Structure formats: C-alpha cells, structure tokens
Amino acid sequence: MALTPIISTAPQRLLLEPDAWERVLVVAPHPDDESLATANLLDRARAHGAAVRVVFCTDGESNPWPQRALERRWTIDAAARRRWAARRRDEARAALECLGLPPRCALFLHAPDQGLTRVLLAGGQEFLARLTVALETWRPTMVAAPSLRDRHPDHSAAGVLVRLAVSRLPAAARWFTELAYVVHGPTPAPPALSLPLTSAGLARKRAAILCHATQLALSRRRMLSHAVHTERFLAPGTARVRHPVRCVAMDDDALVVGLDGEGLLGGRLYVVGQTAAGRVVVRSSTVRPRQRDARFRVPAPLVRVFVKRETSRLFFDGSGWRELWLPRAGTPTDDGRRRAPAGVAAPYEISPSRISPPPRPGTRAAPR
Ligand SMILES: [Zn+2]
Numbered sequence: 001m002a003l004t005p006i007i008s009t010a011p012q013r014l015l016l017e018p019d020a021w022e023r024v025l026v027v028a029p030h031p032d033d034e035s036l037a038t039a040n041l042l043d044r045a046r047a048h049g050a051a052v053r054v055v056f057c058t059d060g061e062s063n064p065w066p067q068r069a070l071e072r073r074w075t076i077d078a079a080a081r082r083r084w085a086a087r088r089r090d091e092a093r094a095a096l097e098c099l100g101l102p103p104r105c106a107l108f109l110h111a112p113d114q115g116l117t118r119v120l121l122a123g124g125q126e127f128l129a130r131l132t133v134a135l136e137t138w139r140p141t142m143v144a145a146p147s148l149r150d151r152h153p154d155h156s157a158a159g160v161l162v163r164l165a166v167s168r169l170p171a172a173a174r175w176f177t178e179l180a181y182v183v184h185g186p187t188p189a190p191p192a193l194s195l196p197l198t199s200a201g202l203a204r205k206r207a208a209i210l211c212h213a214t215q216l217a218l219s220r221r222r223m224l225s226h227a228v229h230t231e232r233f234l235a236p237g238t239a240r241v242r243h244p245v246r247c248v249a250m251d252d253d254a255l256v257v258g259l260d261g262e263g264l265l266g267g268r269l270y271v272v273g274q275t276a277a278g279r280v281v282v283r284s285s286t287v288r289p290r291q292r293d294a295r296f297r298v299p300a301p302l303v304r305v306f307v308k309r310e311t312s313r314l315f316f317d318g319s320g321w322r323e324l325w326l327p328r329a330g331t332p333t334d335d336g337r338r339r340a341p342a343g344v345a346a347p348y349e350i351s352p353s354r355i356s357p358p359p360r361p362g363t364r365a366a367p368r
C-alpha cells in the first residue's frame with residue numbers, strides 16, 4: 001500500500017477578472033480579522049460597486065484579558081461576555097463603515113469564540129448549515145476565508161469549516177474565486193494574489209483597525225502591524241511545506257495517516273474526513289514522539305481529509321490543518337488531475353474557479 005499525497009497545494013498565481021468583484025463575501029473568525037486581513041480587499045470591492053457581505057463566525061466574546069483591563073474587573077461572567085460581544089460587534093460595524101460599507105454588510109453567526117475547533121471536531125453540523133446558507137443565499141463571486149495554515153486554532157478551524165460548507169453548495173452556486181488569508185503566522189511567497197494599497201487605502205485600513213478599540217488595549221502594536229502596503233492571499237488549500245502530516249491512504253475500512261516521524265513531543269492527531277456522499281467523519285488519537293503513522297476505522301471510504309497534529313500545549317498551533325484528497329476521490333480528468341465526485345468540491349477544479357475553471361453552469365450572477 002503506497003502512501004502518496006494526491007494533489008499539490010502549492011500557491012498559484014491568480015489574476016482576478018472584473019466580474020470576480022461583483023459579489024464579495026469575507027469570512028472572519030472574529031471581529032477585527034476583516035480589518036486586519038481584508039480591509040484593502042473590502043475597500044476595492046466597494047470601489048468596484050460590489051455587493052459585500054462579511055460573515056463573522058464568532059462575536060469575539062471570550063477575550064478576558066483586554067476585558068479585565070478595560071472594564072477594571074476581574075470576574076468575567078456570562079453577562080460580561082454578552083456585553084463584550086455586543087461591543088465587538090459594534091466595533092466591527094464601525095470598521096466596515098470606515099471602509100464605506102453599510103453596517104448591514106455584517107452577518108454574525110454567534111459560534112463560540114475560542115471554540116471553533118471544538119465545533120469542527122463535534123462534526124459542526126449546525127454551524128455548517130448556517131455557513132452553507134450564508135454562502136448559498138449570498139451567491140458570491142469571490143470568497144475570502146482564513147487559511148488552514150493560520151496558527152490560531154479558531155482561524156484554521158474556520159478555514160476547514162468554509163471548505164466543508166463550499167462542498168455542500170449546489171454546483172451552480174460554486175462559481176466563485178476562493179482566497180485564503182493568514183493573520184497569525186507568515187504568508188508564504190509567492191502568494192496567489194497580492195493587493196497593493198494606495199496611501200489613501202492604507203489610511204482607511206488603519207482607520208478600520210483603530211475601530212477595534214477593545215483589541216488595541218493590549219495589542220495596539222500587533223494590530224497596527226497589519227496596516228501594511230500589500231494584502232496577500234493564498235489558494236485555499238495551501239498547507240505548510242513542512243507539515244507533520246505527510247500523506248493519507250485508505251486501507252480497506254481504515255484511513256492511514258502518514259506522519260513525518262519527527263518531534264520529541266507526543267500530542268494528538270485530529271482527522272476530519274468527508275465521504276463521497278458528503279458525510280463528515282471525525283476521528284482523533286494520541287500520537288507518540290517519532291510515531292510514523294496512525295490508523296483510524298471509518299464507516300465508508302473517505303474522499304477528502306483535513307488533518308492536524310497538535311503538539312504544542314501553548315495556545316497557537318505549530319502547523320494548522322492540512323487538506324488531502326484520497327485516490328478514490330474520482331477518476332482522472334483529461335489533464336491528469338483528479339475530478340471530485342458530485343457534491344464534493346476539489347481544489348483548483350471547482351472552488352478557485354479563476355485558477356482552473358470548470359464548465360460554466362448556466363447563468364451565475366445574482367441580482368444585487
Ligand atoms: Zn481572529
């Protein structure tokens with residue numbers, strides 16, 4: 001049995017066609033990520049006359065140290081968290097107004113802050129349903145979402161949840177350019193897309209970031225370090241080159257995960273798999289130092305998996321999630337690449353449509 005990665009997720013250059021800017025949707029794990037990562041993208045969208053939606057996964061309510069500092073209280077109870085969440089939602093709307101966008105652009109899904117990995121590992125059904133509806137009803141021409149490689153667990157989990165939600169969309173609703181952004185950690189060069197800022201654009205981005213006063217209290221320097229001259233975006237499945245998960249394969253009714261066998265620390269291995277019917281299967285196990293593979297019994301062959309090896313006991317991840325496709329994902333296409341079965345979006349064939357467009361499914365543009 002050969003263990004072989006199926007599809008390269010190396011960054012690819014992306015040139016946006018004008019109609020990619022018609023209906024822009026940004027997914028932000030927390031209020032402030034829209035300003036830190038996509039203020040220029042949103043600014044350009046407004047300049048193009050785009051219809052814009054920003055979907056906030058959480059309200060950013062679990063943020064105790066800035067809240068203690070600003071509210072001069074030690075105990076953060078449920079009422080205090082609700083108050084903080086409302087404050088952060090207001091900051092997000094104000095930041096959008098700074099970019100010339102009306103507050104109604106914001107949609108809050110109210111998932112638990114610092115809990116998106118937990119949501120994902122529980123199967124994420126309710127949240128996935130809401131996210132899928134948000135995508136399907138908006139009918140975007142461009143989606144920017146967190147990268148799987150972001151070191152913040154909420155961000156990388158949000159990236160996986162968006163990938164899963166996209167695969168649930170009917171084919172006619174999947175015609176959009178998909179971009180990924182990194183807030184925590186470096187964006188590898190070359191990015192798929194670079195958006196340079198004008199001096200006026202940089203001033204608007206800085207103003208949008210400054211709307212997030214709750215986050216400036218303890219992290220002003222870090223927050224303003226994102227007001228840079230270029231926003232960079234990746235193709236959505238881009239993993240770290242030295243990711244500890246090397247490859248996956250099905251062996252009868254088991255998924256085999258190949259690890260790099262490096263590292264002196266044990267940890268946990270998490271798998272979120274998807275069957276050809278779109279069913280989400282979640283598994284996890286403890287991994288020992290230098291362990292080279294792990295096996296998981298699964299109820300049906302998986303066509304795609306997201307895998308993360310968690311070794312650090314610190315808050316931030318070492319490597320984030322890696323997306324891998326399995327040999328049974330479908331039959332080879334004419335150009336030698338793999339075609340996903342119906343209902344499952346494969347990288348570079350369906351989602352990032354401007355990179356490798358699929359046959360255009362009927363009319364696409366929705367009315368504004
Ligand atoms: Zn965030």
